[in-house]
Amino acid sequence: MLPNRSRLSVLVFLLPPLLLYGVAVLFPIVQSLFLSFFSWNGISDMEFVGLANYVRMLTADDIFWRSFFNALGYLAICLVLQLGGALLVASLLTSMRRGRELIKTLYLLPAVISTVAIAFLFVRIYSIDPVGLLNQLLHWIGLGALERPWLSDINTVLAAVSAPEGWRFTGLYMLIIYAALLSVPQELEEAARLDGASRWQLFTKIRFPHIMPVWITTTIMATTYGLRGFDIPYLMTNGGPGQSSELLTTYMYKTAFSSTDFGYASTIAVFIVVECLVAVGLILFMLKRKADA
Amino acid sequence: MTAPAAPITRPRAVPSDSPPPLRRRRPPSLHSTLSRVLIALIVIVQVYPLAWLFITSLRTEHDFATGDPFALPKSLTWENYARAFETGNLWLNILNSFIVTMGANVLIVLLGMMAAYALQVLGFRFSKFVRSLFLIGIIVPVQIALVPLFIDYSTINLLDTYASMIIPLAGFALPMSIYLFSSFFEYIPRETYEAASLDGAGPYRIFGLITLPLSVNTVVTVVLVNSIFIWNDFIFANTFVLSEELKTIPLGLQNYIGAMGKTDWTATFAAVCVTITPLLLVFLVLNKAMIQGLESGATKG
Numbered sequence: 044m045l046p047n048r049s050r051l052s053v054l055v056f057l058l059p060p061l062l063l064y065g066v067a068v069l070f071p072i073v074q075s076l077f078l079s080f081f082s083w084n085g086i087s088d089m090e091f092v093g094l095a096n097y098v099r100m101l102t103a104d105d106i107f108w109r110s111f112f113n114a115l116g117y118l119a120i121c122l123v124l125q126l127g128g129a130l131l132v133a134s135l136l137t138s139m140r141r142g143r144e145l146i147k148t149l150y151l152l153p154a155v156i157s158t159v160a161i162a163f164l165f166v167r168i169y170s171i172d173p174v175g176l177l178n179q180l181l182h183w184i185g186l187g188a189l190e191r192p193w194l195s196d197i198n199t200v201l202a203a204v205s206a207p208e209g210w211r212f213t214g215l216y217m218l219i220i221y222a223a224l225l226s227v228p229q230e231l232e233e234a235a236r237l238d239g240a241s242r243w244q245l246f247t248k249i250r251f252p253h254i255m256p257v258w259i260t261t262t263i264m265a266t267t268y269g270l271r272g273f274d275i276p277y278l279m280t281n282g283g284p285g286q287s288s289e290l291l292t293t294y295m296y297k298t299a300f301s302s303t304d305f306g307y308a309s310t311i312a313v314f315i316v317v318e319c320l321v322a323v324g325l326i327l328f329m330l331k332r333k334a335d336a
Numbered sequence: 337m338t339a340p341a342a343p344i345t346r347p348r349a350v351p352s353d354s355p356p357p358l359r360r361r362r363p364p365s366l367h368s369t370l371s372r373v374l375i376a377l378i379v380i381v382q383v384y385p386l387a388w389l390f391i392t393s394l395r396t397e398h399d400f401a402t403g404d405p406f407a408l409p410k411s412l413t414w415e416n417y418a419r420a421f422e423t424g425n426l427w428l429n430i431l432n433s434f435i436v437t438m439g440a441n442v443l444i445v446l447l448g449m450m451a452a453y454a455l456q457v458l459g460f461r462f463s464k465f466v467r468s469l470f471l472i473g474i475i476v477p478v479q480i481a482l483v484p485l486f487i488d489y490s491t492i493n494l495l496d497t498y499a500s501m502i503i504p505l506a507g508f509a510l511p512m513s514i515y516l517f518s519s520f521f522e523y524i525p526r527e528t529y530e531a532a533s534l535d536g537a538g539p540y541r542i543f544g545l546i547t548l549p550l551s552v553n554t555v556v557t558v559v560l561v562n563s564i565f566i567w568n569d570f571i572f573a574n575t576f577v578l579s580e581e582l583k584t585i586p587l588g589l590q591n592y593i594g595a596m597g598k599t600d601w602t603a604t605f606a607a608v609c610v611t612i613t614p615l616l617l618v619f620l621v622l623n624k625a626m627i628q629g630l631e632s633g634a635t636k637g
Binding site for chain 2: 048049050052053055056057059060061063064066067068069070071072074075078085128131132135136138139144146147148149150151152153154155156157158159160163164165167168173174175176179180210213214218242267270271273274278292295296299300305308309312313315316319320323
């Protein structure tokens with residue numbers, strides 16, 4: 044603590060940031076919780092309905108459950124691409140001696156580009172008429188039978204809207220994991236190598252355990268970002284066709300701003316927050332148990 | 337790292353009987369060749385779509401509609417760019433994005449630094465509690481704020497203003513910035529503050545004369561990292577802004593989707609190229625600082 048500080052000076056520095064944060068983040072959270080107990084279309088009087096919105100959401104809303112499972116699928120694809128890809132490239136990169144900086148920069152490029160641009164780009168990549176990159180590639184490698192309009196086929200659309208999100212942030216997570224891998228002590232690796240450890244053993248017994256704390260942070264980041272994913276599916280398909288690429292976030296957005304059902308939308312929003320908290324809790328719990336075992 | 341560059345004649349300079357440095361001379365193993373090929377493939381997957389975006393923006397419409405998408409364009413044209421500027425309000429969108437990014441960054445840097453100063457340097461009894469309050473903003477998704485803010489803004493007539501975008505963008509970015517500033521302030525030695533205190537400097541002068549000037553590097557990092565997210569923000573802008581005059585780049589790009597879903601794709605791609613260029617240039621010039629910022633954001637935790 045600073046010797047000459049006064050209570051007033053603490054307030055002078057703390058109040059303005061707390062004010063902005065309260066107005067933009069804290070107060071809306073409380074307000075959402077509050078709204079979730081009401082039925083309100085923004086014009087007529089608010090009507091207190093107790094837990095009715097929650098009951099409706101959990102027991103009587105097929106679209107909600109559809110969106111929930113879609114969101115899990117979306118998350119799974121994003122995680123595999125982001126964490127799997129990140130770990131793979133980061134490990135490969137540590138064995139390279141030149142060009143690392145260049146690869147880091149190139150790999151991070153998609154993270155700098157706006158989601159709208161990415162959505163446009165991928166709409167064209169998936170396109171069938173005129174033929175886009177993906178279908179053309181399939182045609183060339185002799186898998187022409189697989190060519191299809193990826194975004195209007197209900198079997199492929201969820202994967203098709205998930206992939207761009209995964210693609211976009213792989214570089215970001217790679218950077219973080221790469222920085223962690225660099226901090227693995229060289230002596231440890233040398234010693235294991237002298238003891239005859241294979242590359243795979245070196246990775247599973249030394250490197251990976253060493254980066255565990257960072258891996259946990261990265262997993263939590265990727266999971267919470269995956270669960271709140273919105274822009275790309277919203278822009279590419281708006282949840283369609285039907286509800287086959289609807290996520291909880293897009294469903295909540297439509298409920299709020301197309302159907303102007305503010306109360307029910309808030310209920311879904313609260314659910315998204317709970318879902319994020321549960322996911323973080325689960326990850327910490329599972330990894331802790333694994334570390335203890 | 338600081339070794340001078342090896343002269344070209346180096347092999348001759350080394351006495352002939354000394355063994356060559358083992359590491360350098362070994363032919364590349366199967367493993368390293370494979371991993372290089374794999375890295376190259378993955379990088380192509382990451383970068384090629386962006387290159388393709390640019391190449392397509394130079395294609396003629398006819399070429400785009402009929403040609404093989406992987407082929408190089410038969411002839412290059414800048415016409416798409418001209419059309420992109422005619423169709424939309426590109427300059428206006430860029431200006432708006434610039435205003436929003438600047439406004440939010442000023443708030444984030446100033447308020448973030450102040451909060452971190454109060455938490456880390458001044459210290460007070462409930463600092464742990466305040467810290468965890470700020471932590472909420474990192475975990476909670478922004479979607480929770482959309483409906484309440486929309487309602488609040490419409491009550492106080494703040495919808496459709498720059499402030500309606502700047503406030504939530506700054507609010508949600510604040511926690512991470514406070515975190516970055518706090519972890520930097522930890523490294524400023526206590527003695528510096530004590531010495532200044534003995535000389536009679538109060539908390540305000542110490543903030544202005546010591547903490548602030550020392551934080552320049554962290555400010556750059558915070559601004560860079562936040563700018564990526566703010567410049568590209570879609571969800572707040574899409575929810576709170578309706579009028580053409582206030583649309584930022586992500587919203588402006590949507591204008592290129594014509595009625596009935598018929599889109600002038602080559603002009604759209606040209607517009608996309610124009611709008612991603614400013615951030616891309618900043619990123620390529622300052623990518624070291626940005627990469628460092630992104631890394632330290634997560635690894636220190």
